[in-house]
Amino acid sequence: MHVDCDAFYAAVELLDRPELADVPFAVGGGVLTTCNYVARTFGCRSGMAGFVAKKLCPALVLLRPDFAKYNAKAQEVRAVLAAYDARFESASIDEAYLNVTEYCAARGVTPAEAVARMRREVAERTRVTVSAGIAANAKLAKICSNINKPDGQFELANDRTVILDFMRALPCRKVNGVGRVLERELAAVGVETCGDVYGQRQYLARLFGDKAFAFLAACHLGLGRTRVQPAEEYERKSVGTESTFGALAGPAAFRAKLRWTADELEKDLRRAECKGRTLVLKVKLHTFEVYTRQVVMPCAVWRADDLYHHALPVLAKLEQEMPGMVLRLMGLRCTHLVSTKKPDTRAFFGFRPRRGDSAEREGGGSGEGGLGASDDERGPGSEWERWPETEPDGYELPDELAEREEDSGGGEDASPYRRHGKEITANPKAAGTKEDGAAEEEEWWDCPICGRPQTADEKPFNEHIDLCLSRQTIREAVQKDALEQPPVVPRAGTPERKTAARAEKKRGRPPRPPDAVDPRQKKLRFG
DNA sequence: GCGGATCAG
C-alpha cells in the first residue's frame, strides 16, 4: 500500500491557523491547496512555482515553510502507520509504503478494511487526511493513491487481467520515473499509455536503452517491487549543498562563495555523520548552463578547510576553461561516503551496510533512472514482480535482463532519501503501544586503529582489528602511491596493491562462486 | 570514472 498525505504542509498550517480556511494560500514555493481555490480555478497541480501562482492568483497568501513543524506532524502520522506495518518505508515527509499483508492475515480483514481503518485513525489522531492506494506492488500502489485523492483510497485487484487493463489505459506519465522528457519522447513514437508500449516494443530498446526498455515493459505489465523496508536501511550515497545567488563574477568572489559553500557542506556532513572521498563542484552560469567537475581526494574528508582546499583547484580550472564566467549557483557534493557513525563491525568497511543486502542492490532508482525493471527479493505472493518464465506477451528480452534473478531494482518509485529534511529517522513505535524494552545500554570498544566503536565482544573485536590493520596498510600504500607518482599512466598488470585491495574488499561478503564476476565489486573504497 | 541529463519530492 502507498499512503500520501493530502496537501501536507498546507494541512498542517491549517491546523494552527483555521482562519486560512477561507483564503487561497500556499506554503513555500509549491501551491498546496487545502483551500482548493487555486487548484480548481487554474487546474494546477500541487507543485507550482510560487511566483507563477501569485500571478495567476494575486490574492494568494504565501506562508513561510516551517519544516520542524511538518516533521513533527509527520512523526505523528508515522506512529499510526507503524501499527499496520512496523517496517513501513517512508518515501518522503508525507508519503509511505506499507506491507499490510501480515496485518490483514493476523486480523482476518481485507486490505481495503485495514486501509480504511488506518486512514480513519490517522485523521483522528493527527487531524491530517491521507489518501491511499492498495495494489500488488509499490509502483501500482503509488499510482492508485492518487486516484481518490484527497481523503480517499483505491484498490487495484491483484489480478492479472485487471492489472493489464488498468495499465493499458494508463498514461505513461503517471508512472513514477517517467518525467517530462521521456513522456515526450515516448509520445513521439506513439507511446502514450503503458498499453502502447507493447505495440512499439521492437523499437524501444534501441531508442531508449535496455534499462528503459525493461522499465517500460514492466510498466506495461504492471510489475513493480514488492519489498518495503524502513528508509534508514537504505545506504546514503552522497551529501551536497548548493545555493543560488545574484550574478557573481571574479576570482575573489568565487573563492569567498566557495568557502561559504564548504562551510555549509561541513555542517551537512556532520549531520549525516559521514565524510566523502570524492568532491563534486557544481556551477550554474548566469545563462543557466550547468557544469560539474569532480576530484578524488587522497582520503575521505569532512572539514570545511579540507573541502575548500580540494575544491579550489577544481574551481580554478573551471575558470580557466571558461574565462569571464558569471555564476548564479555554486554547489559542493561529497560522494563515495564513509560513515563516521558509531556502529557496527560489519558495516565498517562498507562491505555490508547494516541491513546486510544493500551491497546487492544495483541501479534502478527513482529518477528516470528508476528504470530498473526487475525487482526486489521475492516475497510471498509476489509473482507480479517476477518476469514470467515464458513471455506470454511476446517480449523478447535480452538474456541478461530476462535471466536476472538476483538484484533489486531498488524501486522505480520514490527514493527513501528524499525527505525534505535530511536525517532519516527510524520508524516510530506504533501509536498507543507501550514502550516495550527500553533499548538496553550498549557497550562499545573503540578500535585502536580506526577509532570507531565496535561491539564489545572479544572475537568480532579481534577480527575487526585484523581487518583494520590490513586495511590501514593498504590505504597508506595507495596514498603514498598517489603522492609519489601522480602523472604516471597506469600500466596494464602492474598494480598489485589494487589487486590486493580488491581481494581484501571481498572479505566479509557472502561467498560467491569463484568464477562469478560481480561487476558491482569494481569500486575501491577506503575510509 | 567523469560529466551531462533526467527525475522526484
Add this chain to the structure above:
DNA sequence: ATGGCTGATCCGC
C-alpha cells in the same frame, strides 16, 4: 518564460 534544493540513476564516452 515553469523556481530552488537534495539526492539518485542512467547514458555515452
